Amino acid sequence: MHEFSLMGEVLEVVRDSAREQGIRRVHRIQMTVGALGCVFPPALEQAFGILRDGDALFADATLEIEERPVRVHxxxxxWSAEGADARFLCVECGANAVEVMSGEELTIDGYEGE
Ligand SMILES: [Zn+2]
Incomplete structure (x- = not known):
């Protein structure tokens, strides 16, 4: 389950940043996950729940995941379309000119703490 190690890395990034800023309790972590990123948000949340346990920095934190659908143009x-089944050949003109506009995101957008 790679969401578990991914979540561990996310928490390490936030931990380093929080340490630099003198933050001792994180309240909220915001992430964006695209449908093409091969990451399953419920698994991320589950990993977060496990990793957060017994960790003073994240004990009160919540995880907010914004899911981005695949959008192609x-x-x-x-022609443009949205949805997980979007093809990479245009269904309108058949051209191999379809570009993925969104859906590949995997970012930490920010966090809040004190
Ligand atoms: Zn086309």
């Missing part, structure tokens, strides 16, 4: 004819 054809540069040849202007």
């Amino acid at each position: 054809c540069n040849a004819c202007g």
Whole structure:
């Protein structure tokens, strides 16, 4: 389950930043996860719940995940679509000019603490 090690890395990034800023309790962590990122948000949340346990810095923290659908756009004819089943060949004109506009995100958007 790679969400577990991923979540561990996220918490390490936040931990380093919190240490630099003198933050001793994190209240909220915000992430964006794209549907093409091969990350399953409920598994991330589950990993967060386990990793948070017994860790004073994250004991009161909540995790907010914004999920981004796959959005594609054809540069040849202007067709665009949204959804996990989006193809990489344009269904309108058949061109191999379809660009992924969103869905590949995997970012830590920020966190709050004191
Ligand atoms: Zn097209």
